[in-house]
Structures are given as C-alpha cells and as structure tokens.
Amino acid sequence: MRGASATGTDKRTFLARLIEFILPGPDSREELIKTLADAEQRELIEPESRLMLEGVLRMADMSAGDVMVAAPRMDLLDIDADYDELLESVIRTGHSRFPVYERERENVIGILMAKDLLKLQRAPELNLRTLLRPAVFVPESKGLNELLRDFRSNRNHLAIVIDEFGNTAGLITIEDVLEEIVGEIEDEFDDRDRENGIYTLADGSQRVAGDVAIASVNEAFAVELPTDGFDTVGGLVAHEFGRVPRRGEWLDIAGLRFSVMLTRGGAVRWFRVTRAATDDRRDDTG
Numbered sequence: 582m583r584g585a586s587a588t589g590t591d592k593r594t595f596l597a598r599l600i601e602f603i604l605p606g607p608d609s610r611e612e613l614i615k616t617l618a619d620a621e622q623r624e625l626i627e628p629e630s631r632l633m634l635e636g637v638l639r640m641a642d643m644s645a646g647d648v649m650v651a652a653p654r655m656d657l658l659d660i661d662a663d664y665d666e667l668l669e670s671v672i673r674t675g676h677s678r679f680p681v682y683e684r685e686r687e688n689v690i691g692i693l694m695a696k697d698l699l700k701l702q703r704a705p706e707l708n709l710r711t712l713l714r715p716a717v718f719v720p721e722s723k724g725l726n727e728l729l730r731d732f733r734s735n736r737n738h739l740a741i742v743i744d745e746f747g748n749t750a751g752l753i754t755i756e757d758v759l760e761e762i763v764g765e766i767e768d769e770f771d772d773r774d775r776e777n778g779i780y781t782l783a784d785g786s787q788r789v790a791g792d793v794a795i796a797s798v799n800e801a802f803a804v805e806l807p808t809d810g811f812d813t814v815g816g817l818v819a820h821e822f823g824r825v826p827r828r829g830e831w832l833d834i835a836g837l838r839f840s841v842m843l844t845r846g847g848a849v850r851w852f853r854v855t856r857a858a859t860d861d862r863r864d865d866t867g
Contacts (some may be wrong), residue, residue, distance in 0.1 A: 613638065617634055640761045643725045644724055644725065645722070645723045646750065646751075647725075648725070648758070648828065649721070649751035650828060650829055651751045651828060652751050654840065655686075655751060656679060658670055658680070658681045658693055660681050664702070678692055678693070678738060678754070687749050690716070691714060691715060692713065692714045693712060694712075694714065700712060717735070717737050717740040717741065719741070720745075723742075725761060728758060729759075732755040738754055738756070739752060739754045739755075751829065778793040779797065786853055786854065788842065788853055788854070789814060789839075790815075791814065791818075792848075793814050794812060795807075798837075804836055805835055814839070814852065815849045815852075817834070818832055818834070819849065825844060826841045827841065828844055833857040836857055837857055838856070839854055840854075
C-alpha cells in the first residue's frame, strides 16, 4: 500500500526525475533569475509574471534607504499653517498622507490624512493636532521584505526613514515597496493621453521617463540638451552625475531641473522636470 501511495503522489516521468538528478535546480539567486528568463522564452510563464518574480527576489536585498524619498524632496505640512495653506499643499501635491512637523522639518510629530482636512472645514474650532496619527519611524537599513510585513500587519502605509544618527533621511510608503515588485503604480493624477514618455503632473510639472530620447525632450521643452554620445535623458543625467543618481537628487541641465522620482534596475525610471532656478546648484547628497 505504501508503494502504491508513493507512486500515485509522484506523477513525474522517469525521464523528468533523471534530468532533475543530473541537472539540479538553481543554487543561487542569479541562476534562479536566469531560469525565470529561460521559462519566459519557452513561454512557460508570462513576461509580467517573470518581472514580478524577479522583483520579489531583488527586493530581498533592498532596504528602506534604497527606495525612500530623500528628505529634501519630502512634502510636509507645518502644524502652525492655516487651513487654506494646508489645503493648497494637499491639492498641489496630490498625496493622501502627509508628515506634519513643528518648528523645523526634522521634527515630525505625526501624520495627517488628507481626507481629515474635511473635518477642519466642517468644524474650524478643531485643533489640527487632534487629527494627527502617530508617525512610524524605521532605520535606513530596514529590509523591504520586513517593512512590507510591518505595513500589512500594522495597516500603516507610510513611515519616516531615519539615518544612523537619528536624523530624518526620508520617507517611504507601501506603494514604494510594492512598485519594486509590480512596477510603477499609476495614479489618477497622471495624464495617460501622452504616449511619448512625457506626462503632465497635477502641479503642472512634467514627469519624464528615463528612457525618453533626448531629442523628444528638446522638442517638448524647447531646449538644447546635448545629444553627442547619449540617446536617452537618463543616460545623459547619469553621465553628468558620474553615477546613477538616487531618488530625491536633482540636476540642472540646459535650463531644466531633472529631479529623480524613481530608480529601478540600476537606472532612473522617472524624472520630475521643471524649469531650473538660475542660482541653484546640483544636490549631490545621499
């Protein structure tokens, strides 16, 4: 009876078991990724599935500091701001959650849900402090896998990232983590009518894909970015930095400011592009 049961549960052919014995499965992450690519070529899995599986594998080696929004790029609210100022910031940025600070940006005292501003509108006598939710703080070194588990178990979608000295290094959301698996999550503020990789954001600035041709950017913004030796705007910016810039860093070229919104796979995925101020210089921190 035992032999019959074992034979019934192992339905692989003798040849399949022999091949597995001679050619064991991948013994490293790199080999597993190659195996996934081979499975896609053989049409055993869909391209989207392979990308998601690779994202899960790579995420295991990533930390909060790798994908956070750097502190200079954080959109925060001042606890002492009046209602109209708060509302203008919410509309301009389009976020659903905001860190709130008191006196200085380093001093984050809580998180405000954008929808809670309606309570202030209905009852102006309310104190903004009563609407704040506790801020969650995580170290830069916290792994994305662990952070995702925390987000899910605590039903919290935003955390403040601190560096080794206890200073605010940036912020990270559950969307930032999930994008490492499924790719960028589009939102309702994106202009989906554009097909050339240049999109209009809610505040009037432009979101430009890193793989957009420099010629397309020159035409769209009426500028003259150098084209010698470079095909894409991401390649040009990386060359100017001397490395792949991190999220939150920015660079001025030909009157345009390229702020890094998202990096993935050793390249910039998205830039936020605005007209550059003439007296500013590159933020080369981080």
